[in-house]
Amino acid sequence: MAGQLISGVAIGKELREEIKQGVGKLAASGITPGLAVILVGDNSASQTYVKNKEKSSVEVGMKSEVIKLPETITEKELLDKVDELNNDESIHGILVQLPLPEHINEDLVIQMIDPEKDVDGFHPQNVGKMMIGQETYLPCTPHGILEMLQRTGVEIAGKHVVVIGRSNIVGKPMGQLLLQKDATVTYCHSRTKDLASFTKQADILIVAIGRAKFVTDEHVKEGAVVIDVGMNRDENGKLCGDVDFEKVKEVASAITPVPGGVGPMTITMLLKNTLQSAIKKAKQ
């Protein structure tokens, strides 16, 4: 293998050790950070994420509450549940697992979450703060990627970052965060013409398009750092990313695997945001 492996498992573990210490300090003031995860319906992939989140929060000493609601729940009932958690003193972070069923307006639900408890960083108020560089909860996946790059010693300032994907959850905020770190940022997406002509210019390539093994060595410049946000199943039903790892690792200077890359970092940053919320509460 040519490139260095960037392990989200190892970096996440290191960070969770720090979070655990933060939780320990808070215990002195009688506060246990509490995270509530709302899961609507029974999508099996979602259940895996939720289980991982629960396991990790318990490991760092947080309280984790998973609220499972039936697929048939009405929008009003869900909004009421969120509001109940907004008013629950023992809960510092609220995550409503997306996507939601068709009959529920996701925007409305996200806006119902108290911005102070919005540990996903999805509330428009927090998105706005992030855009203008004010302190707020940063969305977990892009924040986790930033931590991974920084802790691996990847230089960001002055580098050309190409982001493939423009979702509100990953692509858009990822570009913003790296722009704030003085990168030159290019966004590509499904309608980009001649994608490879852009991606080949990337010093750091962030791939979040949701298509299994879509990015190959033909898209990547020799020595680039490649971050794979994808979560797909390949033809054998095995978990795989948006990047053809076997091919791209030969040209990249560093690359994240799937699984074991971005995923564990996403969960870690969620815990970090929940701790941040609890610390803020303790100071009030």
Ligand SMILES: Nc1nc(=O)c2c([nH]1)NC[C@@H]1CN(c3ccc(C(=O)N[C@@H](CCC(=O)O)C(=O)O)cc3)C=[N+]21
């Ligand atoms: N409101 C909301 N916030 C989210 O953060 C959110 C969401 N909705 N909906 C779904 C996506 C997906 N997501 C993942 C988190 C961790 C792993 C993860 O830990 N993956 C492991 C492996 C998991 C496995 O083995 O299946 C890995 O990559 O190594 C994956 C996916 C968070 N999401």
